[in-house]
Every structure is written in C-alpha cells, then in structure tokens.
Amino acid sequence: MTSANIRARFDCRFPGFHLNVDLALPGTGITALFGHSGCGKTTLLRCMAGLQQATGELTVFGDAWQTAHTFKPVHRRPLAYVFQETHLFPHLSVSKNLTFGQRRVPANQRKIDFDDAVAWLGLAHLLDRMPARLSGGERQRVAIARAILTSPNLLLMDEPLSALDQGSKQDILPYLERLRDHLAMPIVYVSHSTSEVARLANHIVMMDQGKVVAQGPLQETLARIDHPFRLEEDAGIIVEGRLEELDEHWHLARFRFDGGSLWLRQDEKLQPGDTARIQVLAKDVSIALSEHRDQSIQNLLEARVDQIETDISPGTTLVRLMSGETPFLSRLTSRSAAQLALEPGQQVWIQIKSVALVE
Numbered sequence: 001m002t003s004a005n006i007r008a009r010f011d012c013r014f015p016g017f018h019l020n021v022d023l024a025l026p027g028t029g030i031t032a033l034f035g036h037s038g039c040g041k042t043t044l045l046r047c048m049a050g051l052q053q054a055t056g057e058l059t060v061f062g063d064a065w066q067t068a069h070t071f072k073p074v075h076r077r078p079l080a081y082v083f084q085e086t087h088l089f090p091h092l093s094v095s096k097n098l099t100f101g102q103r104r105v106p107a108n109q110r111k112i113d114f115d116d117a118v119a120w121l122g123l124a125h126l127l128d129r130m131p132a133r134l135s136g137g138e139r140q141r142v143a144i145a146r147a148i149l150t151s152p153n154l155l156l157m158d159e160p161l162s163a164l165d166q167g168s169k170q171d172i173l174p175y176l177e178r179l180r181d182h183l184a185m186p187i188v189y190v191s192h193s194t195s196e197v198a199r200l201a202n203h204i205v206m207m208d209q210g211k212v213v214a215q216g217p218l219q220e221t222l223a224r225i226d227h228p229f230r231l232e233e234d235a236g237i238i239v240e241g242r243l244e245e246l247d248e249h250w251h252l253a254r255f256r257f258d259g260g261s262l263w264l265r266q267d268e269k270l271q272p273g274d275t276a277r278i279q280v281l282a283k284d285v286s287i288a289l290s291e292h293r294d295q296s297i298q299n300l301l302e303a304r305v306d307q308i309e310t311d312i313s314p315g316t317t318l319v320r321l322m323s324g325e326t327p328f329l330s331r332l333t334s335r336s337a338a339q340l341a342l343e344p345g346q347q348v349w350i351q352i353k354s355v356a357l358v359e
C-alpha cells in the first residue's frame with residue numbers, strides 16, 4: 001500500500017447512496033474502476049477530479065489535491081478528463097483542437113510530444129478534418145489525444161467507449177493499449193465491461209454499492225476466490241503469455257505461460273513470438289484426479305488445489321488452483337467437489353473447455 005503513487009479516501013452521501021472508499025493506486029498503467037451500474041464509479045472519478053465535494057483526502061505523486069483542510073479546485077488539478085460523449089470544438093479542425101489542449105501548458109512543462117500523441121492515436125490523416133466529418137470512434141480518439149496533450153499527471157476516463165457501436169469499440173481498443181504501454185501517466189478508467197477491463201487494465205478496483213470490494217493487480221485480483229463478482233457467468237482469470245507455435249493443419253496456436261501451455265484457436269492477427277492475454281472462465285474449468293487423455297478436451301494442465309470455497313451459491317463450489325505460478329478458478333457443483341474429496345495442496349488435473357484470446 002505504501003508504494004502507491006495515488007492515495008484516495010472519500011466519503012460522500014446522496015439520498016440512498018453512500019460512497020466510502022480507500023484506494024491505493026499505482027502511478028502508471030490503466031486502473032479500471034469496475035462494478036455494476038450505480039455502484040459509484042462516476043461519483044468516485046468526480047471526487048478525484050474535484051467535481052464532486054466529498055470529505056476525504058487525495059494525494060497524487062506526493063501532491064495533496066485534497067486534505068482534511070484543503071481542497072484544490074478542478075482547474076488547479078493537473079488532470080484531464082475524457083467523458084462518454086466527446087466535447088470537441090466544432091469550429092476548429094482536429095489539429096487546432098489538439099493544439100488548443102497543448103497550449104494550456106507552457107512549452108517547458110509539456111510532457112507529451114504533439115507528433116507522439118498523433119501517432120499513438122492514429123490521427124495523422126485526420127488533422128485537417130472538421131469534427132462534424134469524423135466518425136464517433138475518431139472523435140473519441142481526438143478527444144483522448146487532446147486530453148493527454150494537456151500533459152496531465154492523471155488521466156480520468158469515464159466509459160470512453162460506451163457511446164460507440166461494437167465495431168468502433170473494437171477499433172479503438174488497440175489505441176488505448178498503445179497509450180497504456182507508452183504513456184508514463186496513470187489512467188483511471190471507469191468501465192462495467194468485463195471484456196474491456198480484461199483487455200486494457202493493469203490494476204482493478206472492484207466496487208459494489210459505494211464500497212471497494214477488492215483492489216490490486218488485475219490478474220491477481222481476478223483470481224481471488226472471495227470477491228462478489230466470482231458468482232457471475234463471466235467470472236474467470238486472465239493469463240499473460242506468448243504465442244509459441246502454430247499448428248496450421250488444425251488451425252491452432254500454442255500459448256505459453258508461466259505454468260504450462262494451452263492450445264488456442266489460431267488468430268491471423270497474432271504470430272509466434274507475440275505476447276497476448278487469454279481469458280479462462282471459471283465455468284469452463286473442470287477438475288480430474290488423473291490425466292484423462294480419452295476425452296475431447298485438449299487443454300489439460302497439472303495443477304495444485306490452492307483454496308476451496310464451498311456453496312458460494314447453493315450447490316456451487318469455487319476452487320482456486322495453481323498451475324506453476326498461474327492461478328485458475330474452477331466452478332463446479334458442490335456434489336462433484338465432494339465426490340472428488342478435494343483438499344488444499346492436492347495435485348490434480350484441470351481440463352479447460354474453452355480458452356479465449358482477449359480481443
């Protein structure tokens with residue numbers, strides 16, 4: 001907790017709603033604020049921006065934006081905010097919209113180069129366009145570039161893709177990944193989309209009814225057995241690794257991670273050597289006491305039972321397993337778990353029905 005570059009504590013009440021959070025966030029990468037509609041994600045982001053008054057404290061890279069006695073107004077906080085709907089100046093070209101953002105910062109304090117922002121967000125061919133002639137996704141890319149050109153210490157994004165159609169969402173994700181990997185500044189990103197979080201986040205803050213129910217590095221936190229989202233259909237873990245080889249005949253690709261390897265359906269966008277994230281849902285992982293090769297599931301891994309939580313909902317048991325250093329979750333009926341007599345420390349085989357590349 002002490003190594004966090006951003007410390008935030010807020011307490012804020014509306015009729016029927018109480019936000020009460022204590023956060024320790026890293027100074028780089030994307031932190032996802034994740035939770036169902038109404039859990040308080042936007043309110044928390046607005047508290048960080050100084051747009052919502054709350055009691056509490058906020059320190060960003062040692063700079064106190066709010067203490068028990070002081071409150072920096074939003075215009076004195078070095079932050080940028082990207083909303084669901086973009087607010088570009090309609091009478092200015094893309095290029096002029098971008099320089100407008102950049103000019104707010106004296107030249108010697110600019111941390112982001114104009115050409116870098118244009119390249120990261122793929123805007124070179126759009127610089128002379130007027131906003132009215134941009135697609136929704138392009139407009140959002142311009143809004144993001146304009147935001148980072150103000151050289152903020154913190155970038156806040158509130159569901160930046162939610163106003164876009166599915167195709168435009170998919171198109172913009174690689175740009176956000178590029179920002180995540182190139183920008184030194186931390187991004188706090190509100191989302192209720194599991195797939196966006198799986199693809200983009202390094203760190204996650206899970207929220208429920210105004211409270212933080214789990215927070216930490218993405219992979220580690222998703223693999224916890226005790227957070228409330230573990231009951232949902234799309235609960236599962238994320239594994240980072242590398243594509244190792246292709247099996248052209250069967251259209252499969254071998255994905256290597258710390259703990260073993262898995263076969264994935266081949267994807268033309270990825271070549272051997274490329275890094276990738278995969279998602280394995282708890283409902284797609286079953287457990288066997290021995291290595292059964294006489295069945296249809298191709299992906300078998302040796303693993304050790306780590307934790308068991310019986311009856312997370314009636315008749316359902318969740319098991320956390322370690323394959324090397326990589327955790328997996330398996331959701332099974334409590335009857336199966338009892339029949340297998342699982343115990344922490346036991347060596348078993350996990351059978352993975354489906355492995356999805358996160359894209």
Ligand SMILES: Nc1ncnc2c1ncn2[C@@H]1O[C@H](COP(=O)(O)OP(=O)(O)OP(=O)(O)O)[C@@H](O)[C@H]1O
Binds near residue numbers: 014038
């Ligand atoms: N200014 C306000 N006055 C009164 N209640 C508010 C105000 N702003 C938010 N709320 C309430 O606070 C709760 C949290 O809202 P918030 O918008 O932060 O949730 P959220 O997690 O961002 O939701 P969504 O994903 O739907 O945007 C909701 O019950 C909302 O109705």
